[in-house]
Amino acid sequence: MSSTAVSSTADVLVIGGGGSGMSAAISAATSGATVIVLEKCPNVGGSTAMSVGSFTAANTAYQYRAGVNDSIELFVEDMKVANGEFEQRENKELRRILAENAGPTVEWLGSIGVQFLGPTPEPPYEKPRMHNVLPNSGAYAEALLRECRKRGVVIHTSMRVEELLRNAEGEIIGARANGREYFGRRGVILATGDYSASTEMKAKYVGEAAAKIPAVNPNNTGDGFKLGTEAGGVMIQMDRLYEGLRFAPSIRVDPIKMLPSHPLISKAMRLVVERLPRKILAYVIRGALTSWVGPNNTMYRAGAILVGHGGKRIANEDSDKAMARATAADGKNTAYMIFDERVATKFSAWPNPVSTFPGVAYAYVDDYKRYRPDVYHRAGTIEELAASTGLDPAMLTASVEEWNAKVAAGKDGDFDRQHLGQGVTEGPFYALGPMNAYITLADGGLAVDTELRVTTAEGEAIPGLWAAGSTGQGGLQLLNHGLHIGWAMVSGRIAGRNVAQAPSRPDLRVTAGLAVG
CATH class of the missing domain: 3.90.700.10 (Succinate dehydrogenase/fumarate reductase flavoprotein, catalytic domain)
Structure with a gap:
């Protein structure tokens, strides 16, 4: 999947090719910037492509068609209820950003070919807000990758970033991956997922017992967390993991997972499932549900x-x-x-x-x-x-x-x-x-401001460095289904737009490297 392009310098450098990284890349590209994405795995998609695929949002066209009268204020109030005891440590500014931008982001995903079933109820929310992607979560990755190609985004896969690069002014100007240097004239975005597969970080922040539990996504090794802290950022609220039991993978073919993610097929499926009686739809989905x-x-x-x-x-x-x-x-x-x-x-x-x-x-x-x-x-x-x-x-x-x-x-x-x-x-x-x-997931993340710039312990923005998705969770709680994917896409789009609008740095000469460890 690696691009044949040889350029190693662009306006924006994105580290990570999951939902947040590709959303950031597309947002930057449609804001007039050139973009390079470095993905350490052979394929893009990340945890987004491995998820159930739910996206929780208010004020969407799906809600309107279903006769659901929702609001941003109701969405925020319901997130407060879902947070329970964790409400006291919520990042309220970022929550407001998520609530206000989740609906428009569902519509944006629709514009690039993603279709949803919904909205469906999700207790304890008062209003139905859960939008379930069709036919499966691979539709996110396919649509985002297709849009990246359309917008001229250069994607390099199998590229694990070893360190961030600084210039003489102390600005983050790029990264070194596989022994080669890549530069972002306007900035660098960390979008590498969470730390659920890092035995070291799980042991340090949650405990040795949790460290023994494997991650659903074995590639979420916390690379962006380490890169960000080496650059002067801080990790916050690293004490919560989503630990649970799942059935062993089925040896039978899951027809829903096997369905292709072409926009026309997804649209046809949405039209069909919206007209299916609930009992028949539930019967169709049970096979996947038991897996x-x-x-x-x-x-x-x-x-x-x-x-x-x-x-x-x-x-x-x-x-x-x-x-x-x-x-x-x-x-x-x-x-x-x-x-x-x-x-x-x-x-x-x-x-x-x-x-x-x-x-x-x-x-x-x-x-x-x-x-x-x-x-x-x-x-x-x-x-x-x-x-x-x-x-x-x-x-x-x-x-x-x-x-x-x-x-x-x-x-x-x-x-x-x-x-x-x-x-x-x-x-x-x-x-x-x-x-x-x-x-399934690890909460916590790098501290960020409302522009998604990575910040120091004193709250100062690190020049040239942004974070999105789980890497830039910034104290958000996200304690109900569909919020992590929502934040991945919302934060990616905001970070990409902000980096694209940042001033171009004339000095791309490397004076220091910040290793991932």
Whole structure:
């Protein structure tokens, strides 16, 4: 995918070719600037192309067509509610920027060929604001790449940036990648994603237990964070990871993931799905839902337990974080949910889904039997269930018996679980798994101002350096679905426009390099 262009100097240099980086590149190019993008992976797309693809926004044409009367103020108020205890540390200025620009950014994405299904509800939001990309998140990457090419953006892939470059005035003027120097006359934008795959950073900011959990995107190694701090920036609010369990990847072809992302196909799909009855649409999506999403915690509250690869119960099932960390520490990063007929019956119909795609589709126990027979197990006895899953029969039997005794006593002496449910007592018995622990996202980021310039601990802008997406999250909380992709695109567009309008530096002579480490 690397461009054949040989130029190493442009008005704007973007480091990272995910959703935020390509949005920044397009924004800069349409503002009259020449642009070079350096992407360390063989292909562009980043975490944006690996996501579910939800984009939460207010005041969109999709809302208007659906008769939803929304406002920026309502959007901000709902984000306050979603933040809960974290509202006290919210970057309110950046939140306002996100709220005001998310809707126009959905419309901009539509102008370059991205289509959405929506808006759909997303509690605790009052208004339906979640726009789900069609046919899958690869549509973002395809549309952004197509627009980059249209606008003359030069993209170099397989280019890991080793250090930022400074001139004699202390301005950031470029970067060194694969031994070669690249320059941005007006500025450099860091858009390298989060740090979810950096064992070192996870251990330092969250803890050793979290550091053992692999990332959904193994390329998110925090390069931009390290480059930015070497340049004088500061990382803030680095203490929160999205830790949880997911089913092992399906060996069956996911038809939704396989659909091409051509604009005409996406538009045709939107027209079709908007006219499908809800029940039929939900049925179509369930196959993908059972591949993408782990079971809801409400199943544990009803009595299910989590066991490790040997069959022993390993964690307090009240906590996603505790289950993920225990699974990752259990040797094989493998766990199973165990439950009985009473729980299976409860989670076989509304309002108790096993997994959820809010407002669109819900998957129940029988859906896993139909779509994911590789993770669905049912047996008349616990010993037979152990044989089906490969778990140790004696250990699994002991775990279930010990759990039932705790439920009867009303106390979990091992992990202090508070919601015990009714135990695992009524056959037939079920297991869902294997499941693996993953970190989906890492919050935190470089401190930035409202122009997306990277700032020092004293709040001063570092000359020549901007950041976007997770790299430039700047204290935003983003505690509901669809906000991270929204911020990636919104911040990228703003950063690209601002760098394109910055004065051109005449001095591109390198006097210092700032290594990523």
